[in-house]
Amino acid sequence: MSRYVIIAGCGRLGSLLAEELSRAGDSVVVIDKDESRFARLSSDFSGFRIHGDATELEVLRQAKADRADALIAATSLDNVNLMVAQVARVVFHVPVVVARVFNPAREAIYRRLGLRVVCPTKLSANSFLAALQEEE
Template sequence: MYIIIAGCGKVGSGLANKLSRDGHDVAIIDFDEESFKYIDEDFTGLKIVGVPFDEDVLKEAGIDKADAIAAVTPEDNDNIMVCQIAKELYGVPNVLARIYNPLREQVFHQFGLDSICPTNISVDMISSILIGETRSPSCTIGSNTVSFSIVKPEKSVGLKVRDIRPIRKEFVFGVIKHGDFTFAFPDTVIEKDDMLVLSQKID
């Protein structure tokens, strides 16, 4: 697949590195060239400096041939503009945005855009743990429901996320270290007191 990633923070760079290692063609855009320090040395894709929602920048990234685009900049408004351009002007079939403000999730849905909100996911997971609920928190991404569960990594201590074998149809979505949630990157090392956040598509 040819995939464009808008934003080269921890999530964007992690996506770019993983997708490139998996054999996909990747172009990543960020307005700050310094952000590319997070990209692996063996990354084979394009690194483009520019404003992610600038149409000329997107053309340079190859949006006219893109199979998918992920908008993961720190700005919700930037992400929605990237997604609108990709979906409405270029017909990119798979468009996904990360949003920080839960109140804007409905705006994305009104525009027919798929989004994922880490804030909502974290709130659901943490509240379930605090009150001792046994249900798995879930959220809707596109037309699918994704459930989450938190487990102790008894057999995974010392391993990198990339080396953890999937449990049933679940995969490692995130890691809770010292009470703080972080997305699971391939090189994240699992420590004794960590908790794994597993996700699974349930429909």
């Protein structure tokens, strides 16, 4: 079934996710406050682009966040992602919300508050440690 997914941040991660989900048949809206970042999206991306700051309620409203099945907060700033994710959950009642958080100390507390958080720093540390162990 096709889902309606909002992605905040069209950097390397955001654009990659947008393309994958769009290819899989989901309808996708990407938000970025820097319009030039939409150039990362390939021509077969069939979703929408919104030029704006996702920390503004008005921009999320414009993205029809109240109807979204999921929101991914994937900007390069932890605090932006944490705020956008919480607003999506509390104000717009988006059922699935995931935030990227680089700082592991921040990640732990927001996980405890019930937010779904992906910490790239921890994930890559784990991969490196696993690689070291394979060598032994």
